[in-house]
Amino acid sequence: MRTWLNALHIAVFLVAISVMPASAAEETLKVCLDEDLPPLSMHHRGIPDSGFDVALAQAVAARLGRPLRIQWFESKLDEDSSPALEANALLSDGRCSFVGSYALTRDSLVVPGVKTAKLPDFEGATGPDHRRRVELGVLAPSQPYIYSPLTIVLGPKARDRHIADVGDVAGLRIGIESGSLADAILMTFGNGRLIDDITHLVPGRDDLLGTLDRGDLDATLLDLRRFDAYRAAHPGTKLTGSGYFYPIGVNRGYAGLASDPTLLVEVNKALSDLQAAGTIANLAEAAGLTFLPPREPIILGDALMKVLQK
Template structure:
């Protein structure tokens, strides 16, 4: 009798384990992606979802043997929000377990300075969702999967100009958006040597790359992904890449809650395998992204101090 009780007990344990495995396999891997960040992620009504992070998310979920569910959100700019707070709120509210395309910097991974934050606009949000605040948790990064630097882009009149450093921009008509990282870099270079050749535009109002393409200016310094997005939208554009990358850039990866260690370990395992097979670089090519592999430092420190010290 004791023998049969032991057998039944073991059978019950195995059945429970199998049921748990089935539930885990059926449980979607929920990843939050920005709906308007080409070529990383794009979600438009009536069109298939696209972008580098979409392809990578699909591959990660497949490696884990789980269906993928993308939670699309829209970033907003106000005094009560930031990419860090948006990601934290989405994760802490259970909207997703991972946020993709996250810039891995020391200030984006510190403990939040506030206890709660509002959710960004997201697909399926209700009026109450837009009003309420979410208690924030602690963030933990995955290993990086792509490097995102600043690059010099040239207008038609400067096409072919050799750029090996910021100093090679001397003599060119420079254009930059006020308050941007590129603005800080150009304005502080060599104690302000380039200031007199810089024209400032208002972000969100003026068309920086359009003005450059018209030949109104000769060069700018922007995020490489932004140039890729412009080139995809305007295949016949007159602006060209210089091939120069500013030496301070950030890796991008996933971010999740620090309490979900098992998921972060599984994510890193999948990323390691995909990178070794060359799949991540292949996804970049498919999405029209100038793919650069991650580099040291894995997590970028105080970028403003680094700029000042250049």
């Protein structure tokens, strides 16, 4: 009798699945995260997944009462890569509903100028996935959940230098990665006032913060996230944060598709609740990430270009 009842329960369950509404089958919150962006998100073989965005995605999913699935991907840092197109391809291919820690800028949210794009390398990708192109949609941002600025970091020989403006690094040995935003800012500052103090390093080849830590350079301007990551990996570092943040930074939030506005509303409500409760700040602190609350403008437009063109 018990065996017959068990078989009946299984049959009923299978029927229920077959008639389950599409919305119920899609209740899992799927979030795409960069596999190597500490302390935001980290996914490496043999090491538990970690990072601020992992914890935040878990908190958002819990607020929504949904299970969470993270789709890990690898973003290529080269001239041919486009973070906006990579994110759009992942979303448009259904790999996830949101891409985490997306930089909210006007350029990153414009309607794509191309109809299709290739997917970045993602966990579980097959050979055909690396070759096919995905028809793109239109991106829509969530409300921001953290502010990401550039900061000046000082080496051991300049640790006592007071920094209240970019010009205060004049006379120091400044290290900058070629082609970076910081490179453009410092090279154009004061009509080239700092050019003679600047040493250019090659991204991916030269260790900017390591060189600074050894005392071979005195100062640099870079993303605060990278300084946080370096301090976590090198607890004995001699580097010092200046406390100065370049006045134009970018908010980070989720990027989704404009074709799914209902889920975006739900996620925004969850983010608002978590922000109000102080949970987002606490998650950042636990991950070793300096938390700065989002600020205006919510979506960065051409303010930076105006500064660089002065």
